[in-house]
Amino acid sequence: MAHGRERPNKPAFREKYLGIWQTWNWSQVNEEVRALACGLAALGFQRGMNLAIIGDNRPRLYWAMLAAQCLGGVPVPLYQDAPAADMSYVLENAEIKYAIVEDQEQVDKLLELIGCCPDIAHIAYEDERGMRNYTHKELISYAKLQELGRDYDKSHPGFYESTIATGMECDNAIILYTSGTTGKPKGVCQTHKALIAAATGGIGFDKLSDEENVLSYLPMAWVGDCLFSFAQAMVAGFTVNCPESSDTVTTDMREIGPSYYFAPPRIFENMLTQVMIRMEDAGAIKRKMFHHYMEVARRCGADILNGKHVPLGDRIEYAIGNVLVYGPLKNVLGLSRVRVAYTAGAAIGPDLFKFYRSIGVNLKQFYGSTETCAYICFQPDGKIKFDSVGLPAPGVEVKLAANGEVLVKSPTLMDCYYKRPDATSEAIDGEGYFHTGDAGFFDNDGHLKIIDRAADVGKMNNGSMFAPNYIENKLKFFPFIKEAVSFGNQRDQVCAFINIDMEAVGNWAERRGIAYSGYTDLAANRQVYELVKECVEKVNADLAGEALMGDTQVHRFLVLHKELDPDDDELTRTRKVRRRFIADKYAVLIDALYGGKPSQYIETQVKFEDGRTGVVSADLKIWDSKTFPVVTRQAA
Structure with a gap:
């Protein structure tokens, strides 16, 4: 509300829609949030309740977060690309009765889950395309919800202001679920005081002002977006820009020219x-x-x-x-x-x-x-x-x-x-x-x-420290390597799985007239293996010059027949490697790497976007890579 008084005409949010940037100033945002909050109240949403928010970065979904907080409720953003089955745990754990989602795709996921999450009673959707024939009693459009709110506001004068006034800085402001690399996600409860402290600290550290422009495109369920696109924007009053889609981020970024940018x-x-x-x-x-x-x-x-x-x-x-x-x-x-x-x-x-x-x-x-x-x-x-x-x-x-x-x-x-x-x-x-x-x-x-x-750092049999992420980051610097998983704890040498970058390697292959039918075919190509081997050996040469890491050069590697995927539980939604899961799932490949085998056949079950499952099989080649004498050594 303060920004609406202090900088009412300054752009607060922008969204690109059908190729055109739409802008809302802080005064307009205040009115939008007020109508939405009152609409939720009209449906029975009360202090202490949790509100699920699912979709791409959209101004109206950020306003939904603010509306819930104005009522003393707690927004719970979920990863929009997660399949319905993955959402069920969070929806059940957070006791979700109310949800505001982006479009038909997210509505379908929630309707599919009502059987196992029967508490879901109200689902508001922002994008009305494709929703004409939906007659489920739980559904209401975002626009209709705001209409209810405006009527409720008129019939309950003073309600909105008094509800906000009862809020405390120690109240929970948001629940963000961890990525769950080692088990079920945990809901992290952050208070208003904590969010404001983090935002204020960052703003002061980098001397940010209300003149900044940020591009909001990372998942709303991730703490990075919560800090940079939400908390800091609310404290500093700068402008949050939402791209049209994930496919247009690069183009939209060039048009906006952000002054403040965050990316993993x-x-x-x-x-x-x-x-x-x-x-x-x-x-x-x-x-x-x-x-x-x-x-x-x-x-x-x-x-x-x-x-x-x-x-x-x-x-x-x-x-x-x-x-x-x-x-x-x-x-x-x-x-x-x-x-x-x-x-x-x-x-x-x-x-x-x-x-x-x-x-x-x-x-x-x-x-x-x-x-x-x-x-x-x-x-x-x-x-x-x-x-x-x-x-x-x-x-x-x-x-x-x-x-x-x-x-x-x-x-x-x-x-x-x-x-x-x-x-x-x-x-x-x-x-x-x-x-x-x-x-x-x-x-x-x-x-x-x-x-x-700390859980991933180990020691090799010769006493050298083994830090897998350090090795993997060096491998991923090469444009041809998209993902890498290294192994070496309590072993004599380091071996690795490699995922090639389909676009980069595909482009490289096409320029050389190398035919391929898909990822599995391209990954198995001998010339691609030569390309990956060259990258691995450059990393080994680099590691050889580092006292602590010289003994962790990659001795053997294979190129996986499929990309590691969050839908197959191999990565988190923030694309962190689930090491233990991968080690169990591909144990036969690890055994082959360390057993000296030249190849290993494997069949792997995969999940498709529409929920179907299938099997990808391949006879994976295993190659040795050149290692180099360690230039300097010191005690581990």
């Missing part, structure tokens, strides 16, 4: 892949110019961005490169106006990180978790280290347990796990420290370096 490493990896594909298709002169100036950027670009001393000759050559290469490249990626860019959600490879900073993108890492409102460590401008996640954020205390686990005490810490006092007491100790589950250490400048998930 996977997005930045995909961007780099697109760049490399385009350069492969470019003429010889353009390719030569690109590679020359990228070498200049690698040499001095990051230092220039950090404000360090750089010789005049390098500065001049970099300036020329900015005109010819870096500027046009940033424009194509939609990063021309970015003042601050962040990445988090998984470790980003140092090489990938350095690439963006070298071309002048102020990309920084932050470290956080759902339980801390994504607020633990930030990287200050001018003090960027490629292998760290920065310094503890303002108001946050970070320390290390005896086993290296990162412990956090913060005003942004969750209130509890929903209906899970056992899990809450396990995660937060008697001194109020949250046990992150990540292993790390502080360097001499006080920067925190995350090695891997």
